[in-house]
Amino acid sequence: MKTLTFDNKTWPSKCARITLRAFTSSLLAGAIIAICSSRGLAQASLVANTPQGEVTATRPRRLTSEVRPLDSRRERRVFVRSTSLLVGAAVVEDKLLKQPEFRQLGFVLTRDDSDADLILELHHDLFTKYVFTVVDVKTGVVLLAGKLSSLGGTVAGKVAKRFVKEMPAAGP
Numbered sequence: 001m002k003t004l005t006f007d008n009k010t011w012p013s014k015c016a017r018i019t020l021r022a023f024t025s026s027l028l029a030g031a032i033i034a035i036c037s038s039r040g041l042a043q044a045s046l047v048a049n050t051p052q053g054e055v056t057a058t059r060p061r062r063l064t065s066e067v068r069p070l071d072s073r074r075e076r077r078v079f080v081r082s083t084s085l086l087v088g089a090a091v092v093e094d095k096l097l098k099q100p101e102f103r104q105l106g107f108v109l110t111r112d113d114s115d116a117d118l119i120l121e122l123h124h125d126l127f128t129k130y131v132f133t134v135v136d137v138k139t140g141v142v143l144l145a146g147k148l149s150s151l152g153g154t155v156a157g158k159v160a161k162r163f164v165k166e167m168p169a170a171g172p
Contacts, residue, residue, distance in 0.1 A: 074106065075106045075107070075108050076106055076107050076108070076117045076118055077107075077108055077109070077110040077115055077116045077117045077118070078096070078107050078108070078109055078110065078116060078117070078118045078119075078120055079109075079110050079111070079112070079113045079115075079116035079118070079119050079120070080092045080093050080096070080109065080119075080120045080122070081113070081119060081120070081121045081122070082121075082122040082123075083121075083122070083123050083124070084122055084123065084124040084130065084155075085124070086124065086150075086155075087122060087124075087130065087154075087155045087156055089122075091154075091156040092120070092122060092156045092159055092160065093109050094156070095154070095156040095157045095159070095160035096109065096160045096163065096164075097109065098160070099160050099161065099163075099164045101164040102160070102163075102164055105164065105167065105168060107167075116137055117136070117137055117138070118134055118135065118136060118137065118143070119134070119135045119137060120132065120133075120134050120159070120163065121133050121134075121135065122155075122159060125147070128149050128150045128151055129147055129148070129149060129150075130147070130148045130149075130150060130155045130159075131145070131146070131147050131148075132144075132145065132146055132147075132148065132159050132162075133145045134163065134167065143167070144162075144163070144166055144167060146162055146166075148162070
């Protein structure tokens with residue numbers, strides 16, 4: 001190792017210090033990886049020793065039809081369709097699910113339009129107006145319609161509030 005002398009003291013050169021730092025860093029990283037991987041192997045060995053039937057002990061996924069509404073009426077599936085570039089269907093779905101009355105009234109969301117009982121459509125009109133309609137799929141009747149402004153709040157939040165507020169009066 002090259003050394004420099006300064007004021008009667010011996011100092012390692014800059015290159016040697018960098019090499020020493022790199023070595024200690026890699027040694028420390030290797031120790032951390034070894035410790036973590038040994039724990040992972042211990043967990044993997046537990047899984048490997050279990051019988052085949054017990055490995056998949058996860059809860060089955062619930063379908064929309066298995067979810068029961070809080071009241072005794074039949075649930076009504078709502079499909080959200082948005083043609084607006086600024087307000088997507090996922091944002092409206094999120095705002096609907098955040099409304100506690102949405103589930104209490106027996107509404108659930110679906111991503112399959114052929115499975116839906118109601119379709120909530122959102123269109124962007126001129127300038128700041130958004131038009132939404134709720135259509136009954138079986139009869140084709142428009143149950144609810146309205147025009148909203150994007151000023152003073154989010155359009156998705158306003159649509160969700162109007163839906164929850166006015167859909168019980170719109171009929172079954």
